Amino acid sequence: MAILIDHIGIAVRDIQQAARLYTEGLGLRLDYIEEVPSQGVRVGSLAVGESTIELLEPLGAEGPIADFLEKRGEGIHHICLLVDDIRAAMAALQAQGARLLQEKPARGAGGSLIAFVHPRSANGVLLELCQRSEPPSTKGAET
Numbered sequence: 120m121a122i123l124i125d126h127i128g129i130a131v132r133d134i135q136q137a138a139r140l141y142t143e144g145l146g147l148r149l150d151y152i153e154e155v156p157s158q159g160v161r162v163g164s165l166a167v168g169e170s171t172i173e174l175l176e177p178l179g180a181e182g183p184i185a186d187f188l189e190k191r192g193e194g195i196h197h198i199c200l201l202v203d204d205i206r207a208a209m210a211a212l213q214a215q216g217a218r219l220l221q222e223k224p225a226r227g228a229g230g231s232l233i234a235f236v237h238p239r240s241a242n243g244v245l246l247e248l249c250q251r252s253e254p255p256s257t258k259g260a261e262t
């Protein structure tokens with residue numbers, strides 16, 4: 120049901136500073152930086168094959184990433200698994216007792232659908248599920 124690791128979100132204080140390790144050290148490219156004011160975060164995206172590393176920098180003192188940095192410092196914030204049917208994945212997780220952070224999938228970037236599994240149900244990991252907007256049948260046609 121889970122297809123691949125879509126992205127790993129890393130909480131950082133400064134995207135440009137954090138990106139240097141990956142760009143200058145490992146030859147990756149900082150493809151874009153996007154602000155998501157509703158989440159109080161700026162996202163720096165580095166493609167690694169079919170997956171990405173998302174560097175998450177808080178826009179201000181408020182929001183989940185600002186809270187995370189204050190409590191735990193920089194580090195891995197969440198892991199996102201791409202699934203082909205997010206509603207089926209959510210139902211299967213709930214059926215085996217996992218706690219989700221929302222009842223219904225929420226809208227993510229680019230029209231995707233996302234949902235989070237509570238870290239208490241995932242061995243301390245904040246797990247995100249993501250279903251891309253394209254139907255699974257067009258997967259091979261992506262460029």
Ligand code: ZN
Pocket residue numbers: 126128173197199247
């Ligand atoms: Zn994410």
